[in-house]
Amino acid sequence: MSPSFTIGIGSDHAGFKYKEAIKTMLLGEGHTVRDFGTDSEQSCDYPDFIRPVAEAVARGECQRGIVLGGSGNGEAIVANRVKGVRCGICWSEQTTLWSRAHNDANCMSIGQRTISEEDALRFVKIWLATPFEGGRHVARIRKIDGV
Numbered sequence: 001m002s003p004s005f006t007i008g009i010g011s012d013h014a015g016f017k018y019k020e021a022i023k024t025m026l027l028g029e030g031h032t033v034r035d036f037g038t039d040s041e042q043s044c045d046y047p048d049f050i051r052p053v054a055e056a057v058a059r060g061e062c063q064r065g066i067v068l069g070g071s072g073n074g075e076a077i078v079a080n081r082v083k084g085v086r087c088g089i090c091w092s093e094q095t096t097l098w099s100r101a102h103n104d105a106n107c108m109s110i111g112q113r114t115i116s117e118e119d120a121l122r123f124v125k126i127w128l129a130t131p132f133e134g135g136r137h138v139a140r141i142r143k144i145d146g147v
Helices: 013-028 049-059 074-080 094-103 117-129 137-142
Strands: 004-011 031-035 065-067 088-089 108-112
Touching: 004 013, 004 049, 013 031, 013 108, 013 117, 031 117, 049 074, 049 108, 049 117, 065 074, 074 088, 074 108, 088 094, 094 117, 108 117
Parallel strands: 004 031, 004 065, 065 108, 088 108
Antiparallel strands: none
């Protein structure tokens, strides 16, 4: 089992169902969850909910962030616009592992229209349990972060 984290989570209408399922799972596993919305499947603009998640991660208020939408693409783009956030789109077990092990991703993006709910829940567990490998990846992370 992974360590306990404070996790920010946010979605638009197209990711709402998975957001709620992931939130329930995380709370059940003892994590602290800050839900930045949305609160329904009514059409809305994803930046309104994704940027606050990324900003909370960047400020250190949340150790990790999970953002969701239809594809996960726009959500990752918004999150990655926030300095200090490294958000990977996780659509397979391997991309999920690499986002943590190689990129030290502190935010993950999931597309509700691209994977099953079962896979989404499984990928979140994998992502939270996977440590950053360090080593040769440290220099690359510094370059990403402009350090």
